[in-house]
Amino acid sequence: xxxxxxxxxxxxxxxxxxSALADVSGKDIxxxxxxxxxxxxxxxAPRYGHAxxxxxxxxxxxxxxxxxxxxxxxxxxxxxxxxxxxxxAEIKAAVDxxxxxxxxxxxPATPPKPAAKDAEPKAAAPVAAAPAATPAxAAAPVAxxxxxDALPAGDVNAFNRLLKPVGxxxxxxxEDGIHDPGNDGTHALLPPLTAYAGLPKSxxxxxxxxxxxxxxxxxxxxxxxxxxxAEPVVMDLNIVREVKGSMPDVVYPHKQHTEWLDCSNCHPAxxxxxxxxxxxxxxxxxxxxxxxxxxGKVAFPVSECRLxxxxxKDLARPAQTAAGAAK
Amino acid sequence: MKLAGALFAAVIMALVAxxxxxxxxxxVLNKRSEKExxxxxxxxxxxxxxxxxxxxxxxxxxxKMRVGANDVTMNEISEGKFCGACHNGxxxxxxxxxxxxxxxxxGLPTGIFGGHETGGPGRW
Numbered sequence: 001x002x003x004x005x006x007x008x009x010x011x012x013x014x015x016x017x018x019s020a021l022a023d024v025s026g027k028d029i030x031x032x033x034x035x036x037x038x039x040x041x042x043x044x045a046p047r048y049g050h051a052x053x054x055x056x057x058x059x060x061x062x063x064x065x066x067x068x069x070x071x072x073x074x075x076x077x078x079x080x081x082x083x084x085x086x087x088x089a090e091i092k093a094a095v096d097x098x099x100x101x102x103x104x105x106x107x108p109a110t111p112p113k114p115a116a117k118d119a120e121p122k123a124a125a126p127v128a129a130a131p132a133a134t135p136a137x138a139a140a141p142v143a144x145x146x147x148x149d150a151l152p153a154g155d156v157n158a159f160n161r162l163l164k165p166v167g168x169x170x171x172x173x174x175e176d177g178i179h180d181p182g183n184d185g186t187h188a189l190l191p192p193l194t195a196y197a198g199l200p201k202s203x204x205x206x207x208x209x210x211x212x213x214x215x216x217x218x219x220x221x222x223x224x225x226x227x228x229x230a231e232p233v234v235m236d237l238n239i240v241r242e243v244k245g246s247m248p249d250v251v252y253p254h255k256q257h258t259e260w261l262d263c264s265n266c267h268p269a270x271x272x273x274x275x276x277x278x279x280x281x282x283x284x285x286x287x288x289x290x291x292x293x294x295x296g297k298v299a300f301p302v303s304e305c306r307l308x309x310x311x312x313k314d315l316a317r318p319a320q321t322a323a324g325a326a327k
Numbered sequence: 328m329k330l331a332g333a334l335f336a337a338v339i340m341a342l343v344a345x346x347x348x349x350x351x352x353x354x355v356l357n358k359r360s361e362k363e364x365x366x367x368x369x370x371x372x373x374x375x376x377x378x379x380x381x382x383x384x385x386x387x388x389x390x391k392m393r394v395g396a397n398d399v400t401m402n403e404i405s406e407g408k409f410c411g412a413c414h415n416g417x418x419x420x421x422x423x424x425x426x427x428x429x430x431x432x433x434g435l436p437t438g439i440f441g442g443h444e445t446g447g448p449g450r451w
Contacts, residue, residue, distance in 0.1 A: 206350060221377060298352035298442075
């Protein structure tokens, strides 16, 4: 909320009232028609709010832009955005609306035209607040600028916790961002990489394949707190869950789970031990329900699709045999 | 405007920077710690799973598999419950080594770090 009102203020300060009023229909046309391509840059259309996309096109002057919008270009811009019902003035208003967004991004504090002086600012405020109510286009330029400052250059995947660059994987406790380096005890703690030496690797999580580590006896975690010799009660039963579409079916192995867990960890609170009684979706897993109680937090995350979706369907086979028979 | 922009950048930075490079499944416990004047506790799953299977803590010791669902006090630990079942100076270091467990950065929220969950507005 606070952020939106902030954007609204930016617009109120930046837009001259007169052009803001004319902008209403331009904005509507943009939202209805132009945004189909210009919001995301389909067919390399200059994107709304991206000053870098517009500056080479603005070099030819805004008259050139109006002409291109009205008559279309060979690159893919259809005449009048593909809707001949719009008048020339309406198309120009839509172009102005898109240009206003990149002018704001370039210099948010200064009004683009000094003509704003004789316009009453009170009228401008509600109209200018309207674009802020639809956060996507208005928020885009500000947000990209801010994150670009916050992230180190070249680290384009930094937003993704599952794609950690090599330098940020398994750091020692004083450098991991959650331990306090000013605490003496932090420096006495074991660095994860020391413990992982010799353990089989994986592509996600701790980047250790824990299932293989326990299966090949690289580690031998106790099943019982006090008794190191106690053997786990392992249950070897695969449950196949058929899934929609062409995604391979899920094979759930009890074996690998009972090597770590007790039956009561999952049954009956998370999974009712009865066929067909559990509705599971990827959405619920991402929300931390069902498999997501562990997978995505402590067990391998959902980026490793094929570790669960491992049983291929023979979808293509009937078609292929039919084709073979025809030959 | 500039100030507001800087504030916004700071918020974004905080959202991006906090979980930084925490090890997958590191848990921060800060329900009581800072109110009691000590650093938050960092519990590393990776260290414990090399030595104990999940069931030992999540079944025998009664830790619920939900961050924030476990109310653990130092009294209970001294009585041998929860962490105290092992952190008794016998199986692992005892409750007198405050700084080994209470080693988190001040101000960290209770939560599980290093996973796929975001801390920002896109939180699932």
